[in-house]
Amino acid sequence: MVDELLARHRPFGDSEYLHEHLHVRYKQRLGRLAATIPVAGELARALDDATDDVRYRVIGDPVVRNTIHQAQRHDAPQPEHEEIFRETIRLLKEGSAGGPLEAGGGNVRRIGAAPGYGWVWSEAHSDDVFGRAFRKIVHENFGGQPLMTPKPDDLALLAKGATLLRLLMPLTSHSVLGHTHLVVLVPHAGTWSRKGSCSEFRISGTIFINRKMLQNPWWVAEHLLHESLHQKLYDFRHTHSLLTEDLTPETTENVARVSAIWNVGGAHPVNYWDAFRAVAAFHVYVHQAVVCLQTERRMAELASRFGSPYGVAPAMTNKRDALERAQYLGRKIKELCWPELGPAGRFLVDWLLSVLQGVDAAPPPLETSYIHLLLHRYLVEAVTIAGKKLPPELEAALLGVIADEADTIAGVLRVIDAEGPDSGRLQEASVRRPDQAVGAEFLRFRNVVATILQKFSADGYGLRRPPSPESIALEQRIQAMVERSSQSLIAVLLAA
Secondary structure, eight states: OHHHHHHHOTTTTOHHHHHHHHHHHHHHHHHHHTTTOHHHHHHHHHHHHSOHHHHHHHHHOHHHHHHHHHHHHOSSOOHHHHHHHHHHHHHHHHTOSSOHHHHTSSSOEESOSSTTOOEEOOTTOOOSHHHHHHHHHHHHHHOSOOOOOOOHHHHHHHHHHHHHHHHHSHHHHHHHHTTOOEEEEEOSSGGGGGOSEEEOTTSTTEEEEEGGGTTOHHHHHHHHHHHHHHHHHHHHHHHSOOBSSOOOTTTTTTSOOEEOTTSSSTTSGGGEEOHHHHHHHHHHHHHHHHHHHHHHHHHHHHHHHHOOTTTSSSOOOOHHHHHHHHHHHHHHIIIIIGGGBOHHHHHHHHHHHHHHHHHOSSOOOSSOOOHHHHHHHHHHHHHHHTTOOOOHHHHHHHHHHHHHHHHHHHHHHHHHOTTSTHHHHHHHHHSOOTTSOHHHHHHHHHHHHHHHHHHTOTTSSSSSSSOOHHHHHHHHHHHHHHHHHHHHHHHHHHHO
């Protein structure tokens, strides 16, 4: 029932409805461009005469879409835009089955045989006007990072992930994957090395996946879903009042932001999300939680064919992480971002919250400090740093963080555990063993702190529930400590 709801609810799930509206919106945009670029009007009329499938491929083509967007930003016609529009019309007249960029791809491979599945980029793509334009778009948005040609094993694992996703959520997978027209593999290098997968609003219909991460079909299924959901939301944003106004670097400077408190280096600006990014992540985590529930139900049945979701790194996100992050984001969006959401955006968030309410059998308390999410980041930061060889100045910074955290936690224990043994454990963990690396000592210390805090959190969400003014004040001290530490650790994490 939830699979059908996520795939067919109108307007938030029904992809056929979204594609129809997307076609109308881009026809309008081409029509407005025709006043200064007559060939844009010719393209609009050619699309009217095309079949639904061809129109879907052309409107979803990342180069065609980006060209329309760029042309809207120029006061005068640009030769490269006119050339792309003319070449698109030529391919339509020749009866090309795929999108214009796909036409120059040669022996194109897809991530699966089901109708609507996206194709996989190869660096063997011809240097035609579409190939040049696409490489330029990637360069402008990601810098000079290279793209890759997939190997047979890569293609097999992408197809296996898509098949697994279809078995878990047949209707939702068909709906969501239909918004991804192109899959691009990237090397584990440069800026790509810090991403398992990614999408970019300015490169419509395209998802990027770190080739090194293609190990576990469950992870592949999760990230095909994750990035394709972003593409689906991008299409929704193009056709509905998701935001009160389109955000730009200037308009986002002073907007309310949601802190992704579970992310490593939480104090870093990239972990403070504007309304659109917060909604995009919420959209993903609600769907991911449903997939995790299905994974639990069908793991024994599917393990013989696809292995364990957690048996091979990188592992799939677990159910509680997906549910808890979704709950946190939904509440924070309502609290902080509501004024920035348009009518459709507010309805979308409320709809997702209703889905979440229906699938989460044990939601967090309404009043919670989310200690569990902070502790996740707290330990991941320590694991990231442990074992790394650091220069003396960063080792000194790490020892300073230990001293600051030990002082804060000692103050917390004086209130909640004055007579207990945990103060002694904390003091022992704070003493450095000279024969051990500073990173390893940091991990040991944080493991002790996390164990102590979890002991005083009966429900896993806060200290000594139900909350009292005293416990809430202590939780705020702990959260401030973690945030302060993250700020101090940014340089160490970057070095590590």
